[in-house]
Amino acid sequence: MTPLSPIPLHQQSLSLDHQTLTQVLVQTPNLLIIQDLDGVCMGLVKDPLQRQISLDYVRAASLLDGHFYVLTNGEHIGTRGVNGIIERAIGDPNLVATQGLYLPGLAGGGVQWQNRQGQVYHPGVTDAELEFLAIVPRALRARLQRFCQTHQDILSPKDIEKCIDASVLDNQASPTANLNSFYDRLHNHHQVYADLQQDIHQLMMDLLEKARAQGLEDSFFVHYAPNLGRDAQGTEILRPARLGDSGTTDFQFMIRGAIKEAGVLALLNRYYFQRTGSYPLGADFHVRQCPQAIADLLELVKANFDPQQMPLIVGVGDTVNSQFQQVDGKLEIRRGGSDRNFLLLIQEIGKAFHTGNIIIYVDSSQGEVKNRQPLTLGTNEDGILEVVAGPGDPLDTEDPLTLNVAFPQGHLQYIDFFQKVAQGRSN
Structure with missing residues (x-):
């Protein structure tokens, strides 16, 4: 060529x-x-x-x-992780591991490492942080159910159950509300969807405050996807819904530093080790x-x-x-x-x-x-x-x-x- x-x-x-x-x-x-x-x-x-x-x-x-x-800001493991997608496609999790077919690299924004054999760990993350993250999916589900109860005139019980199941991502290191299914049902009810977007935004603020009250004031942040960049304080800016545009659909409660x-x-540090036998930033970076x-x-x-x-x-x-x-x-x-x-x-x-x-x-x-x-x-x-x-x-x-x-x-x-x-x- x-x-x-x-x-x-x-x-x-x-x-x-x-x-x-x-x-x-x-x-x-x-x-x-x-x-x-x-x-x-x-x-x-x-x-x-x-x-x-x-x-x-x-x-x-x-x-x-x-x-x-x-x-990726997604995750390797869990019910919504990419590993499960690969295992279902191949049909045998043992075969995925023995053949080294898991995708190596960083998930959860950078705090979840995995090699090709599917061995996963969370460098730099504490047990207390993981324990707090475990309550986030339940909080998301409860808030979505509360919101849906006030809009049963446009959301059927079947719609509510399906949308909530699709929206609550119980990721271990980055639990997420994904509103795409709700937008699909509510795009003709713009103000209702916009209100839902703001309601989940407020929940994220409430969770950050709850973490601070438990001594985890520097542990978490919220990643919005898509977003409008960051403000002067480094906080990501929510992209408001507009007619014909869902705006921010993913609200990810993430570990601070996971950008x-x-x-x-971190990946470049590992790559250098493969080539030279030493880590420029240290083995524990x-x-x-x-x-x-x-x-x-x-x-x-x-x-x-x-x-x-x-x-x-x-x-x-x-x-x-x-x-x-x-x-x-x-x-x-x-x-x-x-x-x-x-x-x-x-x-x-x-x-x-x-x-x-x-x-x-x-x-x-x-x-x-x-x-x-x-x-x-x-x-x-x-x-x-x-x-x-x-x-x-x-x-x-x-x-x-x-x-x-x-x-x-x-x-x-x-x-x-x-x-x-x-x-x-x-x-």
Whole structure:
């Protein structure tokens, strides 16, 4: 294969040159792929229990052993974890473990580590924190039931039971309210859905206060997906529902420090150990020891990681957005998305170490969840297909994050590419 463009991929924006991308990833020995899960290798669905995963993708991931890690706000374990999806697809949990087909990497935003054999632990998390997290799903279920009781005129008993079962995610390290099923039932009752969104937001604030009262004041935070970035205090900003847009649907009660960008350092620390036999940040390093700001994380990398061993890092995500809002009569840009910051850190590491790191964007707007801005395609003057509008606000011309390569057809297109890379490297 020969490159289709003389411009390096890390200098391009929303390129569709998958051929060159495949060539680069196959031919680069020192490679580290860090990939999100939902919307990237699995389609987005209203009920997380209905997620499915391609066995071809799972087996391809095992071929990339040592060069591929997942980084997700979801979880490996539990009734809603990805491990169960893989086990159901293969039909034999023992076979998954013996063949090393579990997806290695960090879940729960970075506090749940797993290897390919499915061995899981929570570095840096205390028993008291896990015990408090265990009460959150019950609190979510009770609040949703209370809300539904006041809206039985538009929600049948069957609807209520089904929506609540789909919405309460009893994750061990990141219990979550996922409102996609409720939005599906209530999208024609905008104000009711908006009220539900605010009610769950208030519950999250109540739970944070309850944790403080129990001496866990620095233990937790709330992750909103999608969101509108963070405020001056570093708190994520809820994306309010609008007509035709569900806004924030996932309310994740998470362990403080469990942010994806910190997970990049934890994974890079492990990757260096594989190559060199030593951990630049120490064998016991975990995400809760990280600073929060991207600039500070970058300085930590620059101060501790040998430039001669720095890999080409490829970041893969699907949740990146930006939106202008009226604030006190002025337009202000809000940049958010669960994947934004970890992708931005990978980009900045590439600039600092001159490794040409590549950011891949998978368009997940074609799934059941309709809160993603789809890519707009068109043909240029030479009749070649290209992306003419990205996932952000078209007025946002100064976004610091550049999405280098796009997969406009979603996770199935990405999976096909991923298999080619894995097979090419194994050959």
